[in-house]
Amino acid sequence: MFEFFLNDREKAYWKEVRDFVKNDISTQLIKDMDAGKIETGRPLVEKAGGKNLLGARFPSLYGGRNLNWTAEVAAVEEVGVLGTSLSCAFVMPSIVGEAINLFGTEALKEKYLKPTNQGRLYSAEALTEPRGGSDFFGATTTATRSGDHFVLNGEKRFVVGAQDSDYFLVYAKSAPDAPPHESISCFVVERAMGVKVQSIYNLLGTRGGGTGRLVFKDVRVPAENVIGKLHGAYQIFNRMMVPERLLSGAGAVGMGKAAIDVAARYSTRRKAFGATINNFQAVSFMLADSVASLDAARALVFAAAKLVDTGADGRRLVSEAKKVGTEAAWQAINNSMQMMGGIGYTSVYPIERFLRDCRLAMIWTGTNQIMNLLIQHEYYKELGREKGEFRDVEFDAISPDEEEKNYG
Numbered sequence: 001m002f003e004f005f006l007n008d009r010e011k012a013y014w015k016e017v018r019d020f021v022k023n024d025i026s027t028q029l030i031k032d033m034d035a036g037k038i039e040t041g042r043p044l045v046e047k048a049g050g051k052n053l054l055g056a057r058f059p060s061l062y063g064g065r066n067l068n069w070t071a072e073v074a075a076v077e078e079v080g081v082l083g084t085s086l087s088c089a090f091v092m093p094s095i096v097g098e099a100i101n102l103f104g105t106e107a108l109k110e111k112y113l114k115p116t117n118q119g120r121l122y123s124a125e126a127l128t129e130p131r132g133g134s135d136f137f138g139a140t141t142t143a144t145r146s147g148d149h150f151v152l153n154g155e156k157r158f159v160v161g162a163q164d165s166d167y168f169l170v171y172a173k174s175a176p177d178a179p180p181h182e183s184i185s186c187f188v189v190e191r192a193m194g195v196k197v198q199s200i201y202n203l204l205g206t207r208g209g210g211t212g213r214l215v216f217k218d219v220r221v222p223a224e225n226v227i228g229k230l231h232g233a234y235q236i237f238n239r240m241m242v243p244e245r246l247l248s249g250a251g252a253v254g255m256g257k258a259a260i261d262v263a264a265r266y267s268t269r270r271k272a273f274g275a276t277i278n279n280f281q282a283v284s285f286m287l288a289d290s291v292a293s294l295d296a297a298r299a300l301v302f303a304a305a306k307l308v309d310t311g312a313d314g315r316r317l318v319s320e321a322k323k324v325g326t327e328a329a330w331q332a333i334n335n336s337m338q339m340m341g342g343i344g345y346t347s348v349y350p351i352e353r354f355l356r357d358c359r360l361a362m363i364w365t366g367t368n369q370i371m372n373l374l375i376q377h378e379y380y381k382e383l384g385r386e387k388g389e390f391r392d393v394e395f396d397a398i399s400p401d402e403e404e405k406n407y408g
């Protein structure tokens with residue numbers, strides 16, 4: 001952790017979350033979720049909500065703590081050590097809450113945001129469809145107006161919390177003939193409105209979150225459950241991607257650090273050829289590579305959080321934080337397994353679970369290829385904007401022959 005980034009209030013919250021992670025979540029819960037005996041993150045949400053740890057960024061009026069992104073990434077890094085399912089349960093109020101807090105009516109905030117932050121309602125987000133997750137605006141779930149209701153039809157898949165959530169944040173086509181960016185609305189849909197769970201997936205990792213496929217067949221949703229402008233969910237989607245991606249990066253860094261800590265301790269005890277294995281550079285340099293990459297990723301996560309705290313959308317840095325954070329974590333966990341030899345591959349240590357969990361981090365909340373798409377797009381835009389503001393080093397070439405600069 002980089003506690004020097006935090007002021008006193010941020011530090012106090014971070015410490016509360018760190019203590020919560022240390023003391024309030026049992027190993028048994030982690031085991032039972034991994035074994036699929038429990039298919040919900042509700043136990044964590046109830047406990048964390050009871051301690052006022054959820055949705056800390058939101059106003060205290062709605063169960064938050066009036067904190068900021070910087071405090072939240074510091075806290076979520078701590079939660080990352082619990083694995084992706086429990087981390088997901090911890091951050092979901094922040095993701096779903098971002099939409100309701102920024103775009104929802106007072107009534108929606110009172111009815112859903114507040115009890116969600118208090119851990120009394122368990123929520124999920126339903127964006128991805130069987131036909132594809134990356135191409136979000138190609139969604140085919142429809143919402144048709146019928147008096148003072150909308151009728152939803154379609155399917156969503158890979159929804160963490162499908163099994164047990166009280167309500168879902170659902171995006172659906174409300175204006176199918178409009179251009180894609182003006183065609184989608186965002187709804188709060190209660191399970192009790194008629195949402196059906198079709199199947200719970202058998203997953204490599206991230207188990208126990210009740211990840212499933214949802215079916216909406218003539219589900220009637222009151223018009224007051226539309227979040228923000230009708231057909232205007234483009235803006236909401238963009239904003240929700242900030243907590244999705246920033247917190248994915250933060251949680252992954254925490255998980256990577258947890259793995260490397262286990263491997264580092266092992267390396268100071270395990271002997272080979274008459275010496276503890278940390279004496280072999282082949283081992284200790286894997287540690288060095290991992291620690292340095294995780295520190296770099298953490299710095300990026302904090303930089304992105306600080307940028308978003310200024311009010312910027314921070315799209316490039318947020319995408320980079322997600323990509324670099326998850327890839328650094330993957331590499332660190334993989335190195336941890338390698339440092340430990342065969343025993344790292346067994347369930348005697350938690351490294352194998354981290355490895356299974358972490359693999360998802362490079363896929364969900366937008367694949368890392370989609371992060372690349374965003375990063376290069378934002379970079380080219382910035383390059384265009386910056387023209388003329390900085391020294392043009394191209395003209396510092398030793399032999400700047402303009403005739404040789406042939407662009408085809």
Ligand SMILES: Cc1cc2nc3c(=O)[nH]c(=O)nc-3n(C[C@H](O)[C@H](O)[C@H](O)COP(=O)(O)OP(=O)(O)OC[C@H]3O[C@@H](n4cnc5c(N)ncnc54)[C@H](O)[C@@H]3O)c2cc1C
Binds near residue numbers: 161203
């Ligand atoms: C366990 C789990 C939990 C999840 N939780 C949730 C959840 O709670 N809620 C939710 O809504 N979704 C959730 N997801 C869905 C997740 O976000 C998507 O799987 C992800 O966004 C990718 O979508 P897809 O699987 O449809 O892959 P596709 O979009 O079909 O992509 C397939 C491949 O093509 C690549 N690709 C696609 N388009 C492009 C492009 N333009 N440029 C470059 N490469 C491209 C992708 O990078 C990927 O490699 C979860 C997924 C899993 C597996």
